[in-house]
Amino acid sequence: MISLINSQKLWLKLQRRFLQYFAISLKQPQWLLMFTFSRIQILRFLVLHLTKKPIKIDFLKENSVFTDLDPDRAVKALKSDGLHLGITIPPHLLKEIVDFARTATYYGNGDLQFPFSLANRRVQEMKSGKNFRIGYNFKPASQCMAIRKLAEDLKLWEIAAKYFGSQPMLACTQLWWTFVNDAPAEGRAQGFYQFHYDLEDYACVKFMFYLTDVDLLSGPHVCVKGSHRNKKLSHQFSLLRERDDSEIKEYYGNENIVTICDRAGVGFAEDPSCFHKGILPQKSDRLILEFKFTLNNYGIIL
Numbered sequence: 001m002i003s004l005i006n007s008q009k010l011w012l013k014l015q016r017r018f019l020q021y022f023a024i025s026l027k028q029p030q031w032l033l034m035f036t037f038s039r040i041q042i043l044r045f046l047v048l049h050l051t052k053k054p055i056k057i058d059f060l061k062e063n064s065v066f067t068d069l070d071p072d073r074a075v076k077a078l079k080s081d082g083l084h085l086g087i088t089i090p091p092h093l094l095k096e097i098v099d100f101a102r103t104a105t106y107y108g109n110g111d112l113q114f115p116f117s118l119a120n121r122r123v124q125e126m127k128s129g130k131n132f133r134i135g136y137n138f139k140p141a142s143q144c145m146a147i148r149k150l151a152e153d154l155k156l157w158e159i160a161a162k163y164f165g166s167q168p169m170l171a172c173t174q175l176w177w178t179f180v181n182d183a184p185a186e187g188r189a190q191g192f193y194q195f196h197y198d199l200e201d202y203a204c205v206k207f208m209f210y211l212t213d214v215d216l217l218s219g220p221h222v223c224v225k226g227s228h229r230n231k232k233l234s235h236q237f238s239l240l241r242e243r244d245d246s247e248i249k250e251y252y253g254n255e256n257i258v259t260i261c262d263r264a265g266v267g268f269a270e271d272p273s274c275f276h277k278g279i280l281p282q283k284s285d286r287l288i289l290e291f292k293f294t295l296n297n298y299g300i301i302l
C-alpha cells in the first residue's frame with residue numbers, strides 16, 4: 001500500500017518538475033549527475049574522496065562573532081548526527097538583521113514575479129491571485145552589513161571546511177518567512193512540510209538562524225539525527241525523497257527526531273542530506289536566515 005502511494009507521489013512530482021529539471025540539465029549537466037548519484041551514500045563519499053580541494057582558509061578564530069562556538073565540537077556533531085545546535089548571533093547584530101528584515105523585499109513562494117514587502121503583502125497577494133505561504137529574499141548579504149559579517153565569519157567557514165575535508169564555497173544566503181496560513185500547501189511547498197532530504201551537492205552544510213521566537217506553534221524545524229549516514233537503501237535508490245512520518249519513525253526511531261524550538265538569534269548547523277521538514281506555523285510567522293556551504297555552486301535554487 002505504501003509502495004503504491006509513493007509511486008503516485010513520484011508520478012505527480014515528475015509531472016510537476018520534469019520541464020524544470022530538463023531545462024536545468026541542459027544548462028548544467030554536472031548538476032544532473034550530482035542530483036542523480038549523490039543520493040547514494042557510497043557514491044557521494046567516493047566523489048568527495050576523489051575531488052578534495054586544498055583548504056585555503058586561515059582560521060582566525062579570535063575574529064569570530066561566535067565567541068562560544070567550538071568548530072571542532074560542531075564538526076563532530078555534524079559527522080555523527082548531521083546536526084549541531086545552539087549557535088547564537090550576538091544581540092547587536094541580531095537587531096540590525098531584524099531591522100533590515102522588516103523593510104526588505106521578498107518574493108512570494110520564491111517566484112520573482114511576485115515581489116512584496118511585509119507592509120504590502122496582502123495587497124500583492126490580491127494582485128497576483130496567489131496566497132504567499134513563503135517569502136524569500138535571496139541575496140540579503142549584499143543588502144545588510146550584519147548578514148555579510150556573518151557570511152564572512154571564519155568559524156562558519158572552518159566548520160564547513162573541516163566537515164567536508166575540502167575547500168568550501170558559500171553557495172547562497174537567504175532570508176525566508178513562513179507565514180501563518182489556513183490554505184493547504186500546494187506544489188513545491190507540500191514537500192517542505194513532509195520529511196525529505198535535499199540534494200544540494202556531494203557535500204553541503206547549512207547554518208540556519210531563527211530571527212523570530214519559535215515554539216511548537218510557530219513553525220519549528222525538525223531533523224532526523226543520523227539519517228545522513230545510515231539512510232535506508234530503499235530511500236537512497238528511490239527517486240522520491242519525501243517520506244511519511246510513520247515511515248521515518250519506524251526506521252530511524254522516534255528518539256532521533258529532533259524538533260528545534262528556540263528564541264530569536266539562536267541557530268543550528270545541519271547536513272541537509274538528513275531527513276528534515278518544516279512544521280506549518282499556526283500561531284506566529286517564522287523568519288529564518290540561512291547560509292548554505294557546498295563544494296560546488298550550480299547556480300540553482302530549487
